[in-house]
Amino acid sequence: MRLEYFQLIDRIVDISLADRKIRAEATIPTASTIFEGHFPGFPLMPGVLLIETMAQASGWLVLAANGFQRMPFLAAVKDAKFRMFAKPGQTLSVSAMLEHEGSGFSVAAANITLDDKTMCEVQVTFRIADFPNDEMKLHMREVAVQIGLSIEAPTDG
Amino acid sequence: MARGLGRVSRLLANLDPTSELPMSSTFDTIANIIAETCDIPRDSIKPESHAINDLGIDSLDFLDIAFAIDKAFGIKLPLEQWTQEVNDGKATTDQYFVLKNLSARIDELVAAKGA
Numbered sequence: 193m194r195l196e197y198f199q200l201i202d203r204i205v206d207i208s209l210a211d212r213k214i215r216a217e218a219t220i221p222t223a224s225t226i227f228e229g230h231f232p233g234f235p236l237m238p239g240v241l242l243i244e245t246m247a248q249a250s251g252w253l254v255l256a257a258n259g260f261q262r263m264p265f266l267a268a269v270k271d272a273k274f275r276m277f278a279k280p281g282q283t284l285s286v287s288a289m290l291e292h293e294g295s296g297f298s299v300a301a302a303n304i305t306l307d308d309k310t311m312c313e314v315q316v317t318f319r320i321a322d323f324p325n326d327e328m329k330l331h332m333r334e335v336a337v338q339i340g341l342s343i344e345a346p347t348d349g
Numbered sequence: 350m351a352r353g354l355g356r357v358s359r360l361l362a363n364l365d366p367t368s369e370l371p372m373s374s375t376f377d378t379i380a381n382i383i384a385e386t387c388d389i390p391r392d393s394i395k396p397e398s399h400a401i402n403d404l405g406i407d408s409l410d411f412l413d414i415a416f417a418i419d420k421a422f423g424i425k426l427p428l429e430q431w432t433q434e435v436n437d438g439k440a441t442t443d444q445y446f447v448l449k450n451l452s453a454r455i456d457e458l459v460a461a462k463g464a
Contacts, residue, residue, distance in 0.1 A: 267409060294419055295428040297412045317412055 193218050193245070195226060200245040201286065204341045207256055212290035214253040216339070218245055219283040227280060237278035239312070242304060243269055247316045250288040250300035252341055254318055257290060257298075260333055260343050264298060264318035272314040282306055296320050375422075375452040382417040383448075386410070396449035401442060424458040 193200045206215040220237050227235030247266050254264040278284065288302035298320055303313040323329035333343055376396050383400070384391040387410050400406045406414065415426050434440035444450055 267412065292416055292419060293425075294412070294415050295425055295430070296432075297415065297428075299416055317416070319412070 193221060195221060195224050195241070198244070199248075199335065200241065201248050201252060201339055204252065204339050205285075207253065207341065209257055212253070212257065214249055214256070214288050216249045216252070216286045217283055218286055220278060220280050222280045224280070235280050237280070237282075239272070239274050242274065242278055242312050243272055243314055243316075245284070245286055246288065246302035246304060246312070246314050249286040250290075250302045250316050251318065252336065252339075253288050253290055253300065254298050254320070255332065255336070256341060256343075257293070258320070260329070260336070262320050263323050263328070263332065264320055266316060267297065267319045268317035270315040270317070272312070274312045276306070276309065276311050278304075278306075278311060284311065291315070375455050376448060378421055379414075379418060379448060379452060379455070382421065383414055386413045386417060394448065396447075396452070398448050399443065400446040400448065400451070402446075418455065422455055422459050424455065424462060426455075426458070 193202060201216045201218055203217045204214065205217055207213070226238065226241075230236055230238055247269070251264045251266075285305045286302065287305070288300050290298060290300050292299040296319060298318050299315065300318070301313070301315050304311045323332075336343055380391060380394040383389055383394055383404065383406070387404070387406055389404055389406075394404065398404055400411065400414075411428075415428055419425055431440065431445045435442055435445075445454060
């Protein structure tokens with residue numbers, strides 16, 4: 193996780209567009225200013241960042257499914273549950289499944305596991321929109337390559 | 350009336366003695382979805398109600414409704430196309446968001462799927 197860039201997914205481990213599933217890994221850094229305040233003597237990964245991590249895994253799945261043609265923007269978060277603490281140094285397994293692709297929106301169910309135990313889960317809804325500009329479109333493709341997500345659709349820029 | 354919806358409408362007709370028209374079952378399903386997802390009293394949701402203007406449902410809340418409708422009927426409401434048509438002045442929101450009209454659009458989509 194590059195917390196300072198809000199890039200929370202380190203690596204795509206597995207993706208199946210046929211099954212509409214993705215699995216990714218994310219290692220919580222051992223040191224961050226976040227942990228100096230949250231909390232002194234008991235560093236914990238904040239729940240909102242775990243939600244963001246699950247949303248990002250879901251977002252990469254949506255992007256892969258639409259061939260990086262349109263951008264998913266987080267629109268709703270539902271039924272978030274945190275079942276155990278997330279601590280510095282842990283490597284998390286982040287999974288997401290695309291539940292529905294509507295017209296202009298998608299819904300995904302995601303979770304994070306640690307040692308096969310569910311740490312947290314959420315349902316996220318995205319609005320799917322055209323990329324606001326080429327800079328963002330290019331950036332998403334570049335990050336996708338960095339984290340090992342292949343861009344299968346023909347590229348146009 | 351779509352074949353696939355026949356069973357649903359019969360089931361709902363059994364539950365609802367006031368159900369008369371074939372369309373009413375589709376309306377009942379979406380009214381129940383709206384009542385549940387938006388916490389709007391079911392009694393206040395009428396076939397003449399406009400989802401946006403009368404019921405105060407915003408576009409984000411409507412995504413929840415669209416998700417539930419898509420799942421319930423096995424269709425994909427063409428929200429982007431409708432929005433474009435309204436923005437281009439080719440359609441009014443009444444055509445898609447007055448619930449009896451929305452019911453009719455859903456019936457058409459279900460029929461088209463079964464065709």
